[in-house]
Structures are given as C-alpha cells and as structure tokens.
Amino acid sequence: MKVLVPVKRVLDYNVKPRVKADGSGVDLSNVKMSMNPFDEIAVEEAIRLREGKNGGGVTEVIAVSVGEQKCTETLRTALAMGADRAILVQTDEKVEPLAVAKILKAIADEEGPSLVILGKQAIDDDNNQTGQMLAGLTGWGQGTFASKVELAPDSVTVTREVDGGLETEKLTLPAIVTTDLRLNEPRYASLPNIMKAKSKPLSTKTPADYGVDVTPRIKTLKVVEPGKRQAGVKVADVDELVNKLTVLGIRK
C-alpha cells in the first residue's frame, strides 16, 4: 500500500517571527525556512510503516508539497529521510488549506494511497485544518492529533491526544491521520541519504493540472505584534510572596 505525506515549507521553528512594519505579514526574507515540524513527524511515521514497524504493509511513501519552487528543498528533505518519490504542486500564490485539501484529493484519486499522514497544523498559519478537510472531501475516516498509529491490512487504529487524555479510534482504510508531537521523534537524514535523495524522482505539477482554483477566500487585512505584558515586581522571599498573594486574595 501507498502512503501520501504532504509537507509544508515554513519559517524554521527556532527563528523568532518578526512582524513587518507595514503590517502586511511576517517577514520571510532572508530567514531560515524548514519543513513544518509536525510534517517531519508525518514523514517519519510513514517511513517507519514502510520499514515494517507499527503494522507495516507499506510499499511506497510519496511526499507532496504545494507552493513555490523552493518547496523542492522541503521535498528533498523528505526524500532524504526515506520517502520514495515526491510531487511538487508549484504555484507562487498563497494557497489556503481548503485549496490544498482539494489538490491532495485530486492526487489521492490518482495515486490511490491507503493512508495520508499530515502534520496536525503548520506552525506559520496555525490553522489546523488541511487533514480534516481532506478527510471531508474524500469521505474517509480521520484520526487527528495522533500519538500512536497501528496499521492493519484493512484498517488503522489511531490513538489521539484529546483534552483530558487519550482516545482510540479504528478507521477503515483508506484513511487520514494527522500527527501530534508525541507520535515519534523524526530522524535526521544522513549525508549518504541526502546524496541519494537527489536522484529520487520528483515530478512538478500545477494546481491547474488538478483543476483546482486556488483563489483565496480569506483576506488578511493586517498583522500586528501582540500586546506586550508589563513585567511586574520581584519579591525578596517567600514571606513577601505570601503577603502579596494574600493582598490579591489568592490564598485559599
């Protein structure tokens, strides 16, 4: 069976986002970009399944990215981690989750994967939508916020991180899984694998090839920095802290 893994190129999670002075967005010029961390977890999970772990039965892992030419780097990272081939759906437009889900639906129709594993959200727009939307469009089951995935020949059992604990669901294949942080720890690509990734197949398409209109539905009017909190006072010792808490009525 095939596994499809969509990956997004985002501002590296170690870089502090800077809001542009004109309020038009976050400055992405000359900053380090990387694969969205939740997507790295998705790639890792797909590769582990291909390696026969957590059920196995997977024969091919296909990485997909929607975006500008530079997303090729993100796809090469996925290939270096162990994906077998990649598809870049190239566009310079900013593509919203709904349009990404439509493109992925078209690719799923073409490729016939048993499983699509996505990051639960991208750390730039923090939308947390694409996986659920793809599940809606395909009519497949969705195991969101996964912390454990067990694959069987015709089903996948997903343990989900929910408010207050864990919940387990069993989904008929094909199905959608979105990853949470504890699912696994992604591997680093080794140098030989990075070299090998360069010769793995990567095909380039456009949204039009899949008949998807990527015109945005949402307009960003402005982006500002959040209001800053003022630092308060430092107290010298526990007694002073207890006094403060008492004055504020916090003592039970």
Place this chain on the structure above:
Amino acid sequence: MKTLVWVEHDGGSVKDATLSAVTAASKLGEVHLLVAGQDVDAVAQAAAQIAGVGKVHVADDAAFAHALAENVAPLVVELMGHHDAFVAPATTSGKNIAPRVAALLDVMQISDILSVEGEDTFTRPVYAGNAIATVQTSDAKKVITVRTTAFEKVASTGGSGTIEAVTASGADKGVSTYVGSEIAANARPELTSAKVIVSGGRALGSGEKFRELIEPLADKLGAGVGASRAAVDAGFVPNDYQVGQTGKIVAPEVYVAVGISGAIQHLAGMKDSKIIVAINKDEDAPIFQVADIGLVGDLFKIVPELTDKL
C-alpha cells in the same frame, strides 16, 4: 445572522468551552445550539438554560455518542442549510469536527478567533501567537473555531431555548469506530477552566520531584496542575498537562510558573492569565518579563516553604 454553536459536553453536562463559544457567536447574531450524542436529554435541558439561546437542536443517536467527526460533520452540514455560521470552541473535538464541516460546505474555516470585528472580520493568532492577524472572509457561510480564553463565558442559566429533535437517518457513515479512551482520573480542576494553575518545568528534575513539590502547592491553592513542554518531553508528566502553543491554552486568574524559563511556545499558552507568579533560579529567565510577581531562588527550598506558609 443565524449561528449554530457546537455544544461540547461529556454526556451529562455542558462544558465551559461552549459558554465562550456562545459569547463569540452572539456577536454575530442569533445563537442556536447543536447537541449531538447518545442519551443527551440532560445535556439538552442544560443547554436550553444557557443565556440568550434560541433553538437547541438535539441529535440523539448511537452514531454521535463519541462525537466522531465522520458522523457529526454531515449532520452539521444538513443544519447549515438554515444557519449562516457554524461556531465551535477550539477544543480538540471542535478542531476535529469544524474543518470537516468547512470542507463539505466548500468554505475556508477561520481558526481560533480572538475577537469578532465585524460579521466577516475576525482576529486570530498566527505563528504561535507571535503575531495577530485581522482576517476577512468572502465565504457566504462561515465556519469558525473560537479560542475560549479570549471570550468571557456567557451565563449557563437564565435562558429559555426551545428543544427540537433532529432526526438523523443513516447517521453512522461506517468509516470510523470508537475503541476506547483513557481520560486521566483527576480530582483537580481541569486546566482550561481552572481559576488557579500551578505549572512545573524541567528545573524540577524528575517526575517524583514534580509530584512532591507541585501537587501539594496546587492542593493548597485548589489549583489545576500544568507543565511546560520541556517537562512533558522529559517524561515527568503526561502530555495532557502541557500548557503552551502545542498544548493547552489557558487563562486562569492566577498562574504560578515553577522552574519554567518561559520559552515562546510556553508563553503563548499562558500569557493571557490575569496574574502570573514566577519562581525561578535564573533572574534573567524570560518568564520574569511577563510575571506580575517574581521570586528568584531555589525552587526546591521556596516551594515547600511557600506551601507551608500558605
């Protein structure tokens, strides 16, 4: 505008997150509710008491017992035939269901809103709360999730909604089944609704020390217990303790951060707390830049003393 609010419940009572979502929805127009589940009479009765609500649509079916998105989303879509906006709290169940609804309606969801600026304009956090975007949607129907800490809770009583049963035929889409859950049995207040939270960080050093120091202090304050991602990653406590961008977003009256340095990702989850108290041995720790009351020192001495003196 007619809004349909997803009622989050535990089978017996309405969860507080719903009350914040109702506040957000009321800024858009009429508020109607959807209670989906199995044997949810009590929930429906409680929901009808929520201040200002109109109709309470009740879908009682085994297929809705565990709020599986595959079964619930088509139900919502059907009801959206005569509503203009679907509003859900940005809880794990709201975040699971709402985007599926949006896709079926062919609209872009507006996630995690912080405010309603107009009937099509909202603010929402991006980049882990490091930036706030004002966004305007052109979709006729709206699907919205609400950051519950950004909206006051509406009163849970005083309303007189009318209960209307929704007949759900073929509710089970047959692609997913609920297997089970491990919900931590916890006598403490739930993090997202606790008035006081005591959170511990990696500086505690171990799970034993975490329990030994944080829990008695939390007991004294009647507080919920949280943790930083570093403490979760180090295995001191389970992930559902995690406060931060990738964990729970909280805004209690008082947040006590013990041995937490204050990484961006943690601050994103708690900086809307009314009063922040920080205890840390590093006086330059970023947590002190947001703390109202800070105490620099050895937490292994300070916390027991504080617990004792409170």
